[in-house]
Ligand SMILES: Nc1ncnc2c1ncn2[C@@H]1O[C@H](COP(=O)(O)OP(=O)(O)O)[C@@H](O)[C@H]1O
């Protein structure tokens with residue numbers, strides 16, 4: 226794996242000619258056909274489209290957790306499709322942060338311990354990881370809840386814990402799959418504000434998969450998907466507002 | 473990550489207890505069964521434990537110490553004349569009925585030891601003196617006999633009590649403590665000459681010849697020489713012990729019965745712990761998948777599971793062995809049930825627990841290896 230990461234605006238990530246299908250025979254479904262997609266450093270990019278159009282599949286492929294049948298996956302200057310499983314795992318640990326629709330916090334450990342996990346994976350000491358976790362939790366406004374179990378927190382708070390976990394190791398790329406769909410609009414907006422802030426940091430890209438129009442205005446750019454491919458990319462708030470007039 | 477693994481494990485209290493109860497149960501059943509087995513086997517060979525002699529000589533057909541195929545009295549001197557033998561004395565052993573004063577009877581193992589040397593006498597006297605066996609009609613009874621005969625009589629047996637054996641009177645002159653036998657009731661000691669009178673008369677009476685070896689001679693060599701020269705069967709103490717154990721293993725259902733207990737412990741332990749651990753992994757599938765997505769490799773996840781299952785295993789093993797040794801202590805004190813917790817039993821049970829943990833962890837790991845990290849993106 227090459228350790229030098231490209232910081233040029235155009236090359237945060239580039240996926241081209243992606244094909245992916247599941248199953249065989251009667252259950253065969255073609256999810257992605259020749260999808261192209263790119264994101265730049267320093268932006269919050271939204272990937273939108275109707276349910277089942279392949280957004281999660283695309284996100285999984287660019288996270289390196291799912292193999293494409295065809296196509297190239299270049300993330301931060303690295304050819305993910307050519308890496309071994311081990312290299313991809315190490316790559317994810319270092320450069321990627323994740324936010325899931327279902328939060329996926331470990332229920333039996335404290336909030337701070339949950340947030341420290343990415344640092345522990347990278348081999349930091351428990352003490353150092355916990356200290357950093359607490360700092361990050363303070364930044365998302367949960368400094369007082371660090372020693373509680375995740376289940377004690379509301380959905381919005383849990384998702385903020387997940388954001389802290391996704392940011393604690395200062396990853397270059399933050400991937401969010403429907404981060405607001407399990408939340409009411411107030412909490413959804415709070416979560417998006419934090420993600421917006423994270424994207425404002427130089428050298429970081431935040432990709433948000435969503436079909437929640439309430440949060441469209443947080444995007445710098447918007448890639449629209451349908452039938453397994455990205456058919457249009459909207460640049461800037463004006464363009465987005467023009468095509469999604471409700472917001 | 474190991475700390476995290478343990479925190480995940482301890483965090484789910486009920487699952488943790490469930491997992492551990494399987495191991496505790498398996499440990500108890502296996503260690504209890506093993507100790508019962510060792511206890512029974514040691515009781516089978518109690519005579520060898522109580523009567524210490526470097527060489528035991530018997531009829532050629534005898535394979536275990538409980539067997540009685542009498543030899544001629546002259547066989548003692550034949551053994552004594554073999555080169556390397558320093559001494560040889562007769563030993564009488566058989567199960568006979570003791571008639572109590574109130575007309576009730578009880579079976580005891582009557583031991584007749586050499587009149588002059590008293591070789592084969594009990595090591596621990598609780599009351600009286602072994603030399604009292606030189607008095608007329610004297611017998612020494614073990615503490616178990618005191619209880620057992622006392623129960624028949626309605627009061628504890630005391631020194632000075634009188635019984636009848638084969639229409640001859642016997643007086644208790646001492647009480648000793650010896651290891652109990654598995655069959656044949658309590659031990660009662662008397663001199664060889666008197667034992668022959670207390671027992672129903674037979675053409676031949678001599679059960680064993682006990683022999684010592686001269687200084688510098690080797691028991692195994694001398695024993696082989698006795699066998700060759702006399703046509704009798706001579707065993708070293710050790711040989712006779714293992715021959716006795718082997719005989720009971722071959723000729724009684726004890727190994728199979730206890731083997732079944734141990735096997736059930738192993739299977740139930742594996743089933744309960746294995747399935748509880750698998751359920752633990754299944755329940756945590758999303759979280760483990762999230763860890764995998766966040767960049768934790770399969771090997772490190774597997775190591776976490778191994779740590780978890782070993783922690784459960786060691787804790788459960790510790791608790792189980794603790795329970796067994798407490799139960800064992802109570803059993804030994806009661807003196808009614810054979811129980812011998814050898815370290816070998818502990819080691820074997822420990823290995824079995826390790827195997828259970830390995831199976832459990834492998835079940836979990838097989839699940840993790842198949843885990844697509846992409847599942848965590850699915851709702
Ligand atoms: N592992 C899978 N096996 C079979 N079909 C799948 C699998 N993953 C996704 N699909 C199918 O692919 C399609 C796109 O799924 P997904 O990428 O989750 O869409 P979206 O996130 O846009 O709602 C759906 O029809 C879904 O049923």
Ligand SMILES: [Mg+2]
Pocket residue numbers: 280281282402
């Ligand atoms: Mg989806």
